[in-house]
Amino acid sequence: MARHFELSEPPAGLAGELGRGGDRVERLLHGFCEATRPSAAPGFTSPAPARPATRFTVVLDRGTAAATMDLVDPGWLADLDRRRAAARSRLLEAGREDQLELAEHVAMLVATPRLDPADPQDAEARAVSGALLWLIGTVVAGALAGGDGGEDEDGTLAELADLLESGWWPIGRVNGRFLITPYTAARGEPRD
Amino acid sequence: MSDTLGVLMNQVVSGPAEARALGDEYITAVGKIVNSHVRNEAAGAAIFDEPSIALAPTPREKWLACRMAMEEYGHHLKFNKLAADLGVEDPYARSPLSVFEYEVGSWTEYVMTKAIVDLAEVVLMEDLSHCSYLPLRKLCRSLMPEERFHVGFGTTTARQLAADPAKRDDVRRAAHELITTTLPFFGRSDSRNNEVFRRWGIKRMTNDECRAEFVRRTRALLEDELGLDHPEVDVRWHGTSS
Numbered sequence: 001m002a003r004h005f006e007l008s009e010p011p012a013g014l015a016g017e018l019g020r021g022g023d024r025v026e027r028l029l030h031g032f033c034e035a036t037r038p039s040a041a042p043g044f045t046s047p048a049p050a051r052p053a054t055r056f057t058v059v060l061d062r063g064t065a066a067a068t069m070d071l072v073d074p075g076w077l078a079d080l081d082r083r084r085a086a087a088r089s090r091l092l093e094a095g096r097e098d099q100l101e102l103a104e105h106v107a108m109l110v111a112t113p114r115l116d117p118a119d120p121q122d123a124e125a126r127a128v129s130g131a132l133l134w135l136i137g138t139v140v141a142g143a144l145a146g147g148d149g150g151e152d153e154d155g156t157l158a159e160l161a162d163l164l165e166s167g168w169w170p171i172g173r174v175n176g177r178f179l180i181t182p183y184t185a186a187r188g189e190p191r192d
Numbered sequence: 193m194s195d196t197l198g199v200l201m202n203q204v205v206s207g208p209a210e211a212r213a214l215g216d217e218y219i220t221a222v223g224k225i226v227n228s229h230v231r232n233e234a235a236g237a238a239i240f241d242e243p244s245i246a247l248a249p250t251p252r253e254k255w256l257a258c259r260m261a262m263e264e265y266g267h268h269l270k271f272n273k274l275a276a277d278l279g280v281e282d283p284y285a286r287s288p289l290s291v292f293e294y295e296v297g298s299w300t301e302y303v304m305t306k307a308i309v310d311l312a313e314v315v316l317m318e319d320l321s322h323c324s325y326l327p328l329r330k331l332c333r334s335l336m337p338e339e340r341f342h343v344g345f346g347t348t349t350a351r352q353l354a355a356d357p358a359k360r361d362d363v364r365r366a367a368h369e370l371i372t373t374t375l376p377f378f379g380r381s382d383s384r385n386n387e388v389f390r391r392w393g394i395k396r397m398t399n400d401e402c403r404a405e406f407v408r409r410t411r412a413l414l415e416d417e418l419g420l421d422h423p424e425v426d427v428r429w430h431g432t433s434s
Contacts, residue, residue: 005273072251081246109269112262120337123345127252130259134245137258172251 007109009033014106018099024143024161025103029110031165032136035183036114056163056170057177065171065181066124069131072172083157084138087145100144107140108133132169132183135160203393205325208278214392221388222325223280225395226271228289233268235288236309237261244302256345257302263338270335274327291373300353304366307346308410312377314339315406324393347417354418368423371410378403381428403427 004011010029015022059065091100115132117125142157152158163170163180171179205211211219241261248254275281291309296302317339320332350367353359379386379399389395397405404427414420 005269005276069252069255070250074251077251077254108262108265112266115259120341121344123256123341126259126341127256130255130257130262131251133262134255134258 004106004109007106010106010110014102018103018144019096021144021146022099022103024146025107025140028136028139028143028161028165029107031167032111033114035165035167055178056180059171059179059181062128062181065169065179066128068171068174068179069127071174073174076173079156080135080138080160083152084141087141087152087157090145091141096144100141103140103144104137107136111136128169131171132164135164135170139164203324204329207327211278211325217388218392219278219280221385221392221394222328223275223278223282224385225320225323225389226275226278226328227280227282227286229271230268230275231286231288232292232313233264233271235292236305236313237264237268239288239292240294240296240302240305240309244296244299244305247296247299247302249299253299253349260306260342260345263342267335267338270331274331277327289377291370291377294370294373298362300359300362301366303346303349303353304363304370305346306342307350307413308367308370309374309377310339310342310346311409311413312374312406314343315402315409316378319395319397319402322396328394347413350413351417354420360420363418364420367410367414367418367420371407371414371423372425374406375403375425375427376429376431378406378429381430399429400427403429 010026010033014029015026018025059068088100091097111133112129115129117129119125139157139161142152143161146152146158160170167183168180169183171181173179205214205218211222241257241264245254245257245261248257272281291312294301294305296305314336317332317336320328321336323329323332350363354363381398381400383399386395386399390398407422407425407427411422414422
């Protein structure tokens with residue numbers, strides 16, 4: 001198993017090393033890297049990602065997005081925790097502990113520095129980045145376990161992975177609506 | 193600051209090759225410090241931070257805890273890379289420090305680990321921010337903003353919890369236990385290792401000086417910030433394990 005201390009993008013051959021579901025993890029991480037790539041020219045930012053299904057409510061400014069964090073349905077969070085735990089258990093039972101560990105390790109290596117807040121003391125930015133890291137960890141476990149069992153039969157984790165891959169932060173279910181926001185808004189960057 | 197006969201005071205060792213040229217004692221000494229951080233950053237992330245994500249009372253705090261867990265894990269990896277570059281990787285040859293035997297069972301206890309155990313880490317890293325081995329000096333300086341944020345989070349949240357009559361006793365109990373169990377973190381009073389570290393300019397402070405600085409800050413935290421009493425502690429420690 002390859003050993004990594006620092007990564008700016010998923011390493012070559014990651015999907016193969018991860019086995020079943022590895023291609024989905026690799027695609028997710030490449031999409032995440034693309035969506036969080038720093039702008040080449042100062043003053044310009046990446047375009048907002050393509051709008052996904054209309055059932056999501058899009059939030060376009062960081063202030064609103066951050067304020068809604070406090071209102072996220074605890075039941076939604078608990079459901080994701082349950083799915084994550086089920087996916088992890090299934091992978092461990094299948095003897096895929098090393099592959100799970102590698103997937104989580106690579107995901108965190110790639111994602112954490114990309115989500116570093118500009119101001120180290122900015123607690124709100126840290127909470128936003130923590131939300132994204134938590135979701136990435138959850139969908140990575142789900143992707144690896146996908147097809148091995150029924151913990152994500154309704155495609156909840158797969159849908160979250162699609163959103164994350166295409167540049168959206170799924171904030172969560174709030175008052176019956178499912179809120180999402182572009183990474184750029186979550187990080188306080190201006191939009192095109 | 194103690195007087196030392198430091199052979200490298202005010203000098204810089206720019207990297208592994210220069211460190212090797214100084215001989216085995218220097219490499220071994222830097223390696224002990226680096227490997228200690230490799231072990232203890234990993235232990236902090238795995239024992240305190242990661243399990244505490246599930247204890248958070250609100251989504252915002254859950255995600256903040258998640259971010260801090262990832263930061264501690266990132267610190268572990270950065271120290272591990274330093275050990276690999278230096279060729280001294282044996283981080284699991286010893287157990288993590290005894291403070292990691294503390295069992296976090298509530299959000300309040302987790303908050304107090306950030307306020308107190310991470311404060312001990314800040315005290316150590318401040319000393320290492322002047323280390324003669326430049327890669328270690330640079331790494332510690334680069335990690336300080338995150339470590340200080342963790343302590344700030346712990347302090348701010350502890351203040352809120354201590355203001356709640358229902359939580360105040362829990363804050364006090366956790367603080368007293370953590371302060372007591374963190375004291376050995378700094379090493380023995382008569383540490384031969386610490387003499388070597390100071391002689392080579394790797395550290396500047398004795399273990400007792402670090403411990404006294406930690407106690408000065410925890411006293412300020414408890415008495416001035418939280419309005420609590422501070423446990424009676426001895427800044428000397430002669431134990432056989434840390």
